[in-house]
Amino acid sequence: MLNAENIRLVHGNIRTGHEAVRGVSLRVQRGELLGLLGPNGAGKTSLVSVLTGLRLPTSGLVLLDGQPLSANRSDLRARIGLAPQETALYGALTGMENMRFFGSLYGLHGESLELRATHILESLGLLPWAQRAASTYSGGMLRRLNLAVALVHDPEILFLDEPTVGVDPQSRALLFDRIKALHREGRTIIYTSHHLEEVEALCPRLAIMDHGQIIACEALNVLLAEQPGSVSATCAKVPDPLAQLLAEKTAGHWLNTDDGFVVECLDPAGKATMMVETLLAHGVRPERLVVRPADLQSVFLRLTGRGMRDG
Ligand SMILES: Nc1ncnc2c1ncn2[C@@H]1O[C@H](COP(=O)(O)OP(=O)(O)OP(=O)(O)O)[C@@H](O)[C@H]1O
Numbered sequence: 001m002l003n004a005e006n007i008r009l010v011h012g013n014i015r016t017g018h019e020a021v022r023g024v025s026l027r028v029q030r031g032e033l034l035g036l037l038g039p040n041g042a043g044k045t046s047l048v049s050v051l052t053g054l055r056l057p058t059s060g061l062v063l064l065d066g067q068p069l070s071a072n073r074s075d076l077r078a079r080i081g082l083a084p085q086e087t088a089l090y091g092a093l094t095g096m097e098n099m100r101f102f103g104s105l106y107g108l109h110g111e112s113l114e115l116r117a118t119h120i121l122e123s124l125g126l127l128p129w130a131q132r133a134a135s136t137y138s139g140g141m142l143r144r145l146n147l148a149v150a151l152v153h154d155p156e157i158l159f160l161d162e163p164t165v166g167v168d169p170q171s172r173a174l175l176f177d178r179i180k181a182l183h184r185e186g187r188t189i190i191y192t193s194h195h196l197e198e199v200e201a202l203c204p205r206l207a208i209m210d211h212g213q214i215i216a217c218e219a220l221n222v223l224l225a226e227q228p229g230s231v232s233a234t235c236a237k238v239p240d241p242l243a244q245l246l247a248e249k250t251a252g253h254w255l256n257t258d259d260g261f262v263v264e265c266l267d268p269a270g271k272a273t274m275m276v277e278t279l280l281a282h283g284v285r286p287e288r289l290v291v292r293p294a295d296l297q298s299v300f301l302r303l304t305g306r307g308m309r310d311g
Pocket residue numbers: 011012018019020038039040041042043044045046047085
């Protein structure tokens with residue numbers, strides 16, 4: 001549905017400016033919920049600004065159903081919605097007036113706009129506050145209104161750039177439920193977040209960016225399968241030859257800890273039974289066994305490293 005080809009984006013002067021996106025190609029399928037991850041400054045928001053048609057790329061092409069997303073194609077851009085990382089709402093306007101304003105930018109007006117705006121505000125728990133100035137909204141309400149205005153023109157593709165940043169668990173749960181419902185309705189969603197557990201629960205496929213490039217674009221289960229997890233057994237000290245045997249059988253690494261024995265390996269759940277059987281066969285009886293599958297946090301750190309991105 002959305003096809004980006006070799007996108008580059010330089011902020012500021014083409015020769016002296018900062019190249020925030022450095023040759024990104026990406027295909028997003030219709031109805032997909034794609035996670036876009038990366039450390040601070042990786043270039044996610046810059047890439048999103050190009051994919052939504054807000055910014056023209058310095059070079060490269062964005063195609064929506066095969067048609068270039070150029071400056072004069074407002075018809076194509078109207079099929080895209082963006083809830084930006086920096087909310088762009090009008091504090092002096094009420095929630096409903098914000099909806100009307102953003103709706104009018106897409107040529108919506110009259111009763112259909114009122115009905116649609118009311119329905120969206122209600123679905124995001126904002127109807128009781130619809131007549132209050134947005135400047136009086138809490139952080140969670142502003143994030144919900146930010147999503148509401150992105151939906152007012154019923155876009156087919158929705159970009160959510162950090163939609164849950166700075167919100168409490170209640171607002172987060174509501175936003176999360178709405179995003180899942182929007183996906184179930186068939187909308188294509190590109191979801192950017194630093195909350196890896198959210199992305200893990202929501203997005204079947206991920207694009208991971210670092211230093212302006214996509215360094216991995218895979219199904220979540222493929223990324224997780226490539227990362228080791230662990231099996232920890234609470235037991236008496238495992239003699240080195242037995243530990244070595246287990247490491248060979250699991251193709252992993254072992255270490256004895258204060259209260260037992262740990263093997264780090266790929267597919268720990270699939271290897272746990274064999275480990276217990278081997279321990280028992282050698283007279284070691286584990287009291288407790290804990291299987292820790294790989295998580296997205298460890299995948300993310302393996303791919304992007306542990307260095308801070310402070311400048
Ligand atoms: N308007 C701009 N002018 C100059 N440099 C910019 C501009 N916007 C972003 N940058 C720089 O481009 C790089 C990528 O920024 P971007 O905001 O796209 O990253 P990000 O992945 O969205 O980060 P975050 O996770 O913090 O939101 C950063 O080094 C940033 O400082």
